[in-house]
Amino acid sequence: xxxxxxxxxxxxxxxxxxxxxxxxxxxxxxxxxxxxxxxxxxxxxxxxxxxxxxxxxxxxxxxxxxxxxxxxxxxxxxxxxxxxxxxxxxxxxxxxxxxxxxxxxxxxxxxxxxxxxxxxxxxxxxxxxxxxxxxxxxxxxxxxxxxxxxxxxxxxxxxxxxxxxxxxxxxxxxxxxxxxxxxxxxxxxxxxxxxxxxxxxxxxxxxxxxxxxxxxxxxxxxxxxxxxxxxxxxxxxxxxxxxxxxxxxxxxxxxxxxxxxxxxxxxxxxxxxxxxxxxxxxxxxxxxxxxxxxxxxxxxxxxxxxxxxxxxxxxxxxxxxxxxxxxxxxxxxxxxxxxxxxxxxxxxxxxxxxxxxxxxxxxxxxxxxxxxxxxxxxxxxxxxxxxxxxxxxxxxxxxx
Numbered sequence: 001x002x003x004x005x006x007x008x009x010x011x012x013x014x015x016x017x018x019x020x021x022x023x024x025x026x027x028x029x030x031x032x033x034x035x036x037x038x039x040x041x042x043x044x045x046x047x048x049x050x051x052x053x054x055x056x057x058x059x060x061x062x063x064x065x066x067x068x069x070x071x072x073x074x075x076x077x078x079x080x081x082x083x084x085x086x087x088x089x090x091x092x093x094x095x096x097x098x099x100x101x102x103x104x105x106x107x108x109x110x111x112x113x114x115x116x117x118x119x120x121x122x123x124x125x126x127x128x129x130x131x132x133x134x135x136x137x138x139x140x141x142x143x144x145x146x147x148x149x150x151x152x153x154x155x156x157x158x159x160x161x162x163x164x165x166x167x168x169x170x171x172x173x174x175x176x177x178x179x180x181x182x183x184x185x186x187x188x189x190x191x192x193x194x195x196x197x198x199x200x201x202x203x204x205x206x207x208x209x210x211x212x213x214x215x216x217x218x219x220x221x222x223x224x225x226x227x228x229x230x231x232x233x234x235x236x237x238x239x240x241x242x243x244x245x246x247x248x249x250x251x252x253x254x255x256x257x258x259x260x261x262x263x264x265x266x267x268x269x270x271x272x273x274x275x276x277x278x279x280x281x282x283x284x285x286x287x288x289x290x291x292x293x294x295x296x297x298x299x300x301x302x303x304x305x306x307x308x309x310x311x312x313x314x315x316x317x318x319x320x321x322x323x324x325x326x327x328x329x330x331x332x333x334x335x336x337x338x339x340x341x342x343x344x345x346x347x348x349x350x351x352x353x354x355x356x357x358x359x360x361x362x363x364x365x366x367x368x369x370x371x372x373x374x375x376x377x378x379x380x381x382x383x384x385x386x387x388x389x390x391x392x393x394x395x396x397x398x399x400x
Contacts, residue, residue: 002029003398006073006085006094010047011037011055012227012264013196014289015086015110018140018164022084025165025387026394032076032083034062034069034090039264048076050093062089063122070096077101082398084138086110088123095130106397107131108138110164111200111286112307113147115341128152136397140164140287142320143308160397163312164289165390168383171296175273182262182271184255188219189365192275192299194268194290195282197228197261202281202304204230204237205339205354207259209281211241212350212358214258217365223260223275225268233343234261240346273297276371277364281357283341285309291333292385295378300371301333302360311335313381327360332381333374334360 005028010016020040023031030046035053050069053062070093077083079102085094091107098105113127131137131152137159139145145161148154179186191210195201203224210222224234231247238245238259246253248263265271268290272278278294280303287309294301295313303310305324312320315330328335337353350358364371 001080001082002078003027003082003084004029004077005031006083006090007031007033008087008090009033009035009037009055010040010042011035012039014164014287015108016040017289018110019086021165021167021387022394024167025391026398028084032073034093039266041266066092067096069093071100073097074100074103077103079103082106084108084398088126091134092126092130095133098135099133104135105133106136106138107134108140109144109148109286110140112144112284114151115284115307124151132158134158136160138162138397141308141312143312144286146321147308160393162393162397163385163390164287164292165387166289166292166296166382166385168296168386171269171293174267175269175297177267177270179270179274181253184253185221185223185257185260186271186274187255188221189217190221190223190275191277191279191361192223192225192272192294193279193281194225194272194294195280196226197224197230197234199230199341200282200284201226201228202283202339203234204344205357206279206281207234207238207241207243208344208346208350209354209357209361210259211243212354213361213365214243216362220365221255221258221260223262223271225262225265225271227264231261237344237346269293269297272299275299277302277361279361280304280310281339282306282310283339288313292382295332296382298375298379300364300374301378302357302364303333303335304338305335306338327356332377334364336360 032048034050037055050072074097081103083094084106085091086108094105145159243258245259246257247261272294278299278301282304284306291313314333324335325337
């Protein structure tokens with residue numbers, strides 16, 4: 001029996017980082033990728049590609065190619081093998097391939113299935129058709145498990161919740177790395193966020209809020225880590241707001257900028273650890289790994305109370321289905337009213353919700369004791385997601 005990991009790519013992102021963490025901890029034979037993109041340090045002989053596609057290949061074309069991926073994967077497998085897949089296209093490929101090779105398919109679902117897209121989206125049809133055929137479904141939050149039961153009618157006994165793991169001790173080492181050319185940025189107070197520059201992450205809301213904060217904190221900097229298709233929109237928005245913006249592949253770095261788009265970073269922890277606050281404006285999530293990683297860095301977290309994940313991390317004693325309408329100073333971080341799934345322009349007026357975010361961030365920037373208290377509690381909470389604890393759940397699943 002061999003165990004394989006299957007992903008769309010290793011181009012960066014929360015699910016990919018989880019996969020890499022699991023790959024380092026468990027005895028997977030190979031990582032199979034639908035695409036050629038690899039940005040993590042994995043031995044080349046441990047990776048196999050099912051196509052020459054990249055992140056730039058048309059998403060429609062890659063969706064139509066799913067049966068071909070599945071056929072190619074099935075030819076590499078035996079009936080006693082196990083394939084653990086993450087993200088939707090990879091999950092579909094895993095399930096379809098299992099119908100041919102009879103291998104055991106375990107699919108892992110990392111994001112809300114119902115928030116952020118229309119009910120008529122074709123992926124909702126594929127989910128209803130294919131997910132029941134998986135041998136086991138892993139969700140990264142209780143909220144996603146509840147969604148699958150409610151919207152797709154999947155039986156609860158076929159679904160297991162396993163929170164995403166972090167390498168706590170490794171983060172402690174990596175956060176101490178030198179900043180080198182980036183050090184001048186952190187001579188100033190810094191807000192930081194991390195995630196793909198995509199619609200679910202809602203970074204445009206944070207940029208607008210940051211502009212308002214600059215009136216009271218003129219030396220404040222905003223650092224955004226991640227790459228994605230919204231790069232052009234975010235740059236244009238920041239420029240229309242009058243912010244001086246540095247982009248990772250353009251111009252020369254200095255501390256004269258307001259906003260820093262630093263792209264994908266192999267070691268985000270050295271940036272997060274030197275920031276005043278980690279601010280997470282996501283519109284919807286699955287778990288929000290980077291929240292736990294920021295907590296492990298000893299940085300206070302202010303997060304949208306979006307579906308799903310942040311509440312289960314920051315306020316575990318509360319009902320995971322609750323969604324706040326006002327600032328909630330929870331046990332391990334602050335939960336804020338989530339934003340609308342709607343793009344915003346520079347001239348659009350602030351809503352009451354935006355002003356709430358501004359005032360809470362102001363309070364944290366002014367109150368060092370408040371920051372210190374949340375930072376200390378955050379570290380203790382992050383230890384509960386250490387790979388050593390989460391690994392027990394995964395070993396039980398794979399052995400069964």
